[in-house]
Amino acid sequence: MRCSNYSGFKTRLGTRDAEPPTDAEAEAKPDAVETRASLSPKARVAKLVRAGRDLQKGMASWYGPGFHGRTTANGEKFDMYELTAAHKTLPFGTRVVVHNPRTGKDVVVRINDRGPYAKGRILDLSKAAASALGLKSRGHDAVVLREVLPASRDGEMIATSASAGE
Incomplete structure (x- = not known):
């Protein structure tokens, strides 16, 4: 027996069972496709880099406003709007791909601190990196650190930030 208010289950958008929108619905909603033009130069580099083997898995958190402008462990000023991170043992200047399995997003960060x-954390991300991974609002999330493969000769990928016009 069903409740008198029952109107059936609605499928979620993006699932296999979802029905395509009608012509009227498609015209009413503009396309929400993210273009490369909307990405910053640093984010564009992250989209073009391939990841290698997994280095480490664990929890990452982010830090920013209280440390913005202060000196990091490698001597440079911390900028929460750059794609940087703090790690306990990786050498300064190392670039790693950080993957968030929950959101499916990746970002390339440079270790500078x-x-x-905090106990149980493997990485502290800058505010910009946390936003790019979709973990800023949560504060922390599970991540996978992957190595950045060296640049290929055929231009298939870009592994240096200098190529992004910085």
Whole structure:
């Protein structure tokens, strides 16, 4: 027996069972496709880099406003709007691909600080990197660190930030 209010289950958008929108619905909603033109130069580099083997898995958090402008462990000023991270053991300047399995997003960060000092964390991301991974609002999330493969000769990928016009 069903409740008198029952109107049936609606399929979620993006699932296999979802029906395509009608012509009227398609015209009413503009396309929400993210273009490369809308990405910053640093984010464009991250989209073009291939990841290698997994280096480490664990929890990552982010830091920013309280540390913005302060000196990092490698001597440069911390900028929460750059794609950087703090790791306990990786050498300064190392670039790694950080993958968030929950959101499916990747970002390439450069290690420029030491930390995190919270128990159980493997990485502290800058505010920009956390936003790019979709974990800023949660504060922390599970991530996978992957190596950045060296640049290929055929221009298939870009592994240096200098090629993005910085």
